[in-house]
Amino acid sequence: GAVVSQHPSRVICKSGTSVKIECRSLDFQATTMFWYRQFPKQSLMLMATSNEGSKATYEQGVEKDKFLINHASLTLSTLTVTSAHPEDSSFYICSATGLAGGGREQFFGPGTRLTVL
Amino acid sequence: QQQVKQSPQSLIVQKGGISIINCAYENTAFDYFPWYQQFPGKGPALLIAIRPDVSEKKEGRFTISFNKSAKQFSLHIMDSQPGDSATYFCAASRDAGGTSYGKLTFGQGTILTVHP
Numbered sequence: 324g325a326v327v328s329q330h331p332s333r334v335i336c337k338s339g340t341s342v343k344i345e346c347r348s349l350d351f352q353a354t355t356m357f358w359y360r361q362f363p364k365q366s367l368m369l370m371a372t373s374n375e376g377s378k379a380t381y382e383q384g385v386e387k388d389k390f391l392i393n394h395a396s397l398t399l400s401t402l403t404v405t406s407a408h409p410e411d412s413s414f415y416i417c418s419a420t421g422l423a424g425g426g427r428e429q430f431f432g433p434g435t436r437l438t439v440l
Numbered sequence: 441q442q443q444v445k446q447s448p449q450s451l452i453v454q455k456g457g458i459s460i461i462n463c464a465y466e467n468t469a470f471d472y473f474p475w476y477q478q479f480p481g482k483g484p485a486l487l488i489a490i491r492p493d494v495s496e497k498k499e500g501r502f503t504i505s506f507n508k509s510a511k512q513f514s515l516h517i518m519d520s521q522p523g524d525s526a527t528y529f530c531a532a533s534r535d536a537g538g539t540s541y542g543k544l545t546f547g548q549g550t551i552l553t554v555h556p
Contacts, residue, residue, distance in 0.1 A: 329483075355542060366529060366546045367484070416483050420542050427472045427533065427542055431483035 326350055327419050329432035336407055337440055344402045344435045346417030352397040353419035357429065358390075361414045373400050407439045444532050446547025453554050459517040461550045463530035466511065470532040474544070475504065475515045478527045487515070487528075520554045527551050 326349040336342050346356060355374050359367040373379040373394035381387050389411075391403040400419075404411055414436055418429040446463045453459045463473075471492055476484035490497045490504040490513065497504045503516040517524055530547040 327483075357543070364549075364551075366549050369543065372543060414481075418483075427535075428474070428486060428489065429542065429544060431476075431485065434481070434483045436481070 325421070325428075325430045327353075327417065327430045327432040329415075329417055329435050331435060332433060333436045333438075335438045335440065338408050339406055342404045342407055342437060344404075344415055344417075344437075346400045346402070346419070346432055348398045348419045348421065348430070351419075351421040351430075353400070353421055354397070355420045356394055356400040357418045357420075358392060358400075358402050359416045359418065361416060361434075363414075367416065370402075404437065407437070409439045412437055412439045444530060444545050444547045446530050446550060448550060449548065450551040451553070453520045453552065455520065455522060455554055455556050457520050457554075459520045459524065459552055459554070460514060461528055461530070461552070462512065462514045463532075463547050464510075464512045465532050465545075467532070467534065467545075468511070469534040470545075471535060472533045473504070473506065473513050474531050474533075475502075476529045476531065478529065478549075484529060517552075520552075522554045522556050525552055525554050 328347045330345045358370045361367050370385045371379045371381045373392050375394050375397050379392035394400040416434040418431045444465045474489035475487045477487050478484040488499045488502045490506050492508050501518045506513045528550045531544040533544045
């Protein structure tokens with residue numbers, strides 16, 4: 324149980340276009356979802372926290388208008404990178420917590436590799 | 441005060457040996473300490489986690505040792521295997537309610553290589 328999926332797994336786009344990444348909890352209801360960004364050989368950097376039906380909370384330094392997060396249901400959150408530029412190229416990973424385990428255990432998706440040309 | 445410091449940055453171990461990775465934290469409000477394993481191009485997977493009310497937790501070949509007074513915790517991988525070669529992250533979180541609930545602070549990561 325506790326499976327989180329992401330789609331797409333890999334995306335290549337041109338500079339200036341927008342890209343949407345989906346994160347789904349497949350077998351549990353996710354009360355909270357998190358979005359991370361990871362550069363090669365570096366740790367995970369939290370971008371934002373989202374709760375179903377409410378606005379996302381962004382970490383300091385993360386542009387809200389650049390990275391749009393929508394948590395439309397208890398099983399789906401989306402991250403849209405607007406007007407993507409080469410510096411947005413990165414590995415984006417989502418995670419989700421549910422009621423099991425007191426909501427402390429985060430289950431991670433497989434990640435999405437974004438390359439902006 | 442939100443930092444979690446992890447060492448070493450990289451570690452090379454022979455097959456069958458013990459791998460030890462250490463983490464130190466500053467925020468005494470942290471009350472949940474998980475370890476994650478990440479293979480290249482994949483998302484992190486939870487290995488084992490501990491709460492500060494116990495000093496040690498063991499699951500198979502993986503053991504967490506926790507020293508509350510020193511604000512340190514470590515991961516021991518017994519009988520290390522080539523398949524254990526991956527990046528390991530320690531993390532910590534606190535129950536602060538609201539939007540901080542469950543938010544993880546990650547260590548810098550340790551690249552483990554187990555030679556056959």
